[in-house]
Amino acid sequence: xxxxxxxxxxxxxxxxxxxxxxxxxxxxxxxxxxxxxxxxxxxxxxxxxxxxxxxxxxxxxxxxxxxxxxxxxxxxxxxxxxxxxxxxxxxxxxxxxxxxxxxxxxxxxxxxxxx
Amino acid sequence: xxxxxxxxxxxxxxxxxxxxxxxxxxxxxxxxxxxxxxxxxxxxxxxxxxxxxxxxxxxxxxxxxxxxxxxxxxxxxxxxxxxxxxxxxxxxxxxxxxxxxxxxxxxxxxxxxxx
Numbered sequence: 001x002x003x004x005x006x007x008x009x010x011x012x013x014x015x016x017x018x019x020x021x022x023x024x025x026x027x028x029x030x031x032x033x034x035x036x037x038x039x040x041x042x043x044x045x046x047x048x049x050x051x052x053x054x055x056x057x058x059x060x061x062x063x064x065x066x067x068x069x070x071x072x073x074x075x076x077x078x079x080x081x082x083x084x085x086x087x088x089x090x091x092x093x094x095x096x097x098x099x100x101x102x103x104x105x106x107x108x109x110x111x112x113x114x115x
Numbered sequence: 116x117x118x119x120x121x122x123x124x125x126x127x128x129x130x131x132x133x134x135x136x137x138x139x140x141x142x143x144x145x146x147x148x149x150x151x152x153x154x155x156x157x158x159x160x161x162x163x164x165x166x167x168x169x170x171x172x173x174x175x176x177x178x179x180x181x182x183x184x185x186x187x188x189x190x191x192x193x194x195x196x197x198x199x200x201x202x203x204x205x206x207x208x209x210x211x212x213x214x215x216x217x218x219x220x221x222x223x224x225x226x227x228x229x230x
Contacts, residue, residue: 045221100146101209101219105157
């Protein structure tokens, strides 16, 4: 079975600074997908970024980028130029190639952005 | 386009009562899932479905039943509510096999309290 671990229950960052959220996972599959989801206080689950394991290039979406280390099974999220609206719970998630809607989630990291 | 619609948004039950959480999607997604979210544990898969008439258990299925009579609907039934089922419940859907171009679409969640 796959597992996803987020070792930072809480993180804080100053507005306009950069923060990195950590995620490690364990799997025996060779093809899979990794995701970061954001959950603001509204409870809505918002996809931030996704990475295909077969792609060596790290995914980027505007101020969000990942550091995907397949051999180390590490998938960290970097948020640049942090904004107050980035404050939320962030979840790392794993999906196998045939997972469909079945993802394995980490415990979550609560990010606070200080003005 | 409504996406994934969950009802109700909030519910309070007494121990032993039964109820059904409703989930409907209008995107013609084959895959649908139910997750529960508890503090410090992320989202855990309860049940999932890969198409009408096909359901299977996830990580934490005990105390819950599902059925999938149509592509659109995937209700979650609590047979005899227990305080341990106090949680936030999310329904999610996606297209078929493979998640490269098929992000998970979440409903807005149901906060359930069992007293």
